[in-house]
Amino acid sequence: MPRPSQVVRLADDERDEIKPLLIGVVPHADESLMSLVSAACVANEHERTAQILAFAGVDTLRPAFAPFTRTSDANAIATVLSASANDVVVRMHPKAHCLSAGDSVAWYGASLPRSFLVAEQRRVSPAALRASPHHRASWMVRPLTYCPETFELLISSCPYCSAKLGWLKSIGVWRCETCTRSLRHHRPGKITWSLRQDAASVAALVSVNAKHRAQALARMPGPFNQWAPGDVFFAAVEIGSLTSAKQPPGTLNAEVNHGDFSNFGAEDLVRGFRALCEWPLSLKSYVEDNRPASKADLHHVKEVMGPLAKFFSPYAKPTPLGDLIQSAVPPLLHELEIPVAHRRYSKAEAAERSTTMTTREAQRHFNLDGRSLSRIGGIDGILVSQRQVRAGAKLFKFEPLKNAVYILRGSISEEALAAQLAIPPLALPALARAGLLDAVEHKAALLLGGGGRRYVTASADRLLSALDNVPVLTSAPGPSLAAALAGKFNGEAWARALGDVLAGKLKVVGKRDIKRGFARRVVIEPKLARAMVETLSSACSTEWEFQTVTSGTASLLLGIHERDVADAIEAQLVEAYYEGRGYSIELGELVQFSRSFMAAWEVARRLNITSQSARSYLQAAGIEPDVSLSKIHLWRREEVELALSVRATSTPEFRQNGSS
């Protein structure tokens, strides 16, 4: 077994067997490796480029692929060509890492997708060959259909015999190896003047000179100037091919992705490059130009983005361009108020939103539930999309939504405020009309809050504070304000009573130590209470709106315990509907109940006696309770009225839909 040193010596010996050609080549800076091989071929009177490579130990039938596949033989090739190893190594294209494409190769210190480089085909610019008869490496770049030096269109076949130009035989890159005629006299035409400046700039991105690439990159706007030049060039090709007018849309891109650049022209490349230079305005104008004509609430991403929708495919390979578009498009669509149903559409962070936000973002940002947000779906000016197909598909305008949430947070619900005041909620609008409360008029805020009436928290606090600060003049027995107002189905009556309390017209003679709301807590002077009731009965005749109340409100309005209300409902004296959390009772039912029955406390209030005395009085009058509920007995109002010789005109004022 040979020792390692012997193996090394053997390898050195083998390398020594490679001899240089007598006539070496002096590479031009922009010259391709096959051009060097071809030049060596011509100078040393060899017919086939494969022979030159064979001298280096590279036995191949397809020499044009040697720069891509035989990178390990770079030193040997350099020896044969009498060139420096670096001159050869830099001209080879081993596999490299490129973010934009999986199959990538090295390109003069940068990297490019492998499909962007042509190997076997020899593309030349006759004008450039007239200047210097060597093959420019930039001619290998497939998307460059022109020579960056002369702007002449590249030819890949002989204009005289139509034979394909290749690398197998070489009698000089400037001559057709089939008919041997010089290509330098042909004039295939040049790209238009309007394209040339940008055509040179985009070609500089794939220049063989690293400094030129860096300069070209520095001229690009962000974020492209932070990318690798190869990725920017790839992006220009992608955008150019995707935005091509060739029908159907995306066809050219599909061809390009399959390595077919036959329909890809300089105008396509320049268009893509200009789109990058004008980023992100170019993307915005693209989206605006592609804005769907239909007024559908939700558009498919393909409908809006056209061929660019490929970047939103779940199968799309991650590329810098893809990532950029995926992050840039959703905010842009939001800004342009174009709703798109797509998974990735809602993935962008809320921080990127400018004027709109998705349901999910709104929920997270404002701590709202989906149901609340769904209520404002029909309001113009807030919601861009009204149809909810998938999570994140709804679009809300940020500012109006924020305003609505702000108002919502600064308001108190009708029920909560009514509970604090211990008055029926239906009295609150009257309080608002009286200027004691500020009602929330903002429709979106009301809907976000559940749809019911709401009042500005500050005004409610002000009212409650004022009521709490009402002085207690004397400590005397009497009914609570709530009890005094029982049977009053007019909100204005309750509002006016509170107003009188605040104005001092209704004397507060005591406060109970309970936490069941103001009206239940304060005790008013009995005479004033009776006067108030009479006054309110004649003054307050505002029509009640048709509405339903809870059993709690019913208890307040009827002046009976809530459990008695429940018993009345159970005894079918009052018709009510059970709605999950409690009963919902039509106000008319309560009025009817009030008209039909009378409690002892009402008799007592009429006669200015105690309830116990009132019950004794009715019993002595031979009137028996008609209904007995949990805590109270109810008498037929007609019978009691008759017994008291009281006219029925004192029935509660109530008119519903014209009936009274």
Next chain:
Amino acid sequence: MSSLDNNHVAARIRADLDAIVIENPRASAAHGVFDYLIEHSERYSTGGKRCVLMTGPTQSGKSTIIESYAARLNTPDLREKRQIPVLHVVLEANISRKGLAQNILEALEELGIQAGTSSGSETILLRRVRAYLKAAGVKLLVLDEFQHVVHSDNDRVANSVGETIKRMLIKGVCPIVMCGIRGAERPFKTNSQLAQRAEPAIALSPIEACDPADAEFYMEFLASYLLQVEDVAGIENATSLLNDTTPSMIVEVANGVLGAACNLIKGAVTLAVRDGRYHITGDDLALATDRYFIADGLCFRNPFRDGFDAVRPNQH
């Protein structure tokens, strides 16, 4: 010292003796002609070049003359620049046009250049030869063993090779020296165009012992050579061979050919060294004559054993 060691020493000494080159009037004259050809070529760079034929029997010093000339011009610094002023090509037997080109390219490959001898057609190869001769800065192309052209399979081939050489001269690549034994001059005789482009032939004829000029030249050469043998091989009594009739015996064995005379001395030295001696005896010369000349049929009489024969005209 063992016989094995003696053999090693003998081999080394023989190699050193083979490297001895003696400046002599014949070589100088030949070099002069070569210089003339090169000078002419440089002066008349755009036109056709000239050639010269150098003939002589085997071991007459043709190759030595060429190698010494090449050693003078092919300096190491030029070699580094891959410049080969004198390209010495040894032609193969049955040479054809393609073979001629391949032989020239092989000569280049021996100098460390990838010439692609087997790559391409005859036309391509000849074109490459012209390109390479120009690129390598070849000032003088020496085609050794030129008689192989004459001795080709058929006359047509021989003529075509001759025509090719003539074309190379007309095309003005570089002057050419053609070396060979008897018969090498035939293309010059049959191709007048080639003859008109040739300088008078350099004939390295054998020494005529009866010719005083040749005898003087021979003695001077032998003296110089034996001094070199003493210096190089450490033979103590090499110059003693100049005494008495030994030089004449050497000439007789060598048939007047200087190279053969040198070989006889080399053989005698080798035998002495193998025997562990550093001085030559008459027996060494006799034994060398037997082994290297009589055995090969180059000589039919051993004067060192049979005695000096009377002076007689050279058989050539």
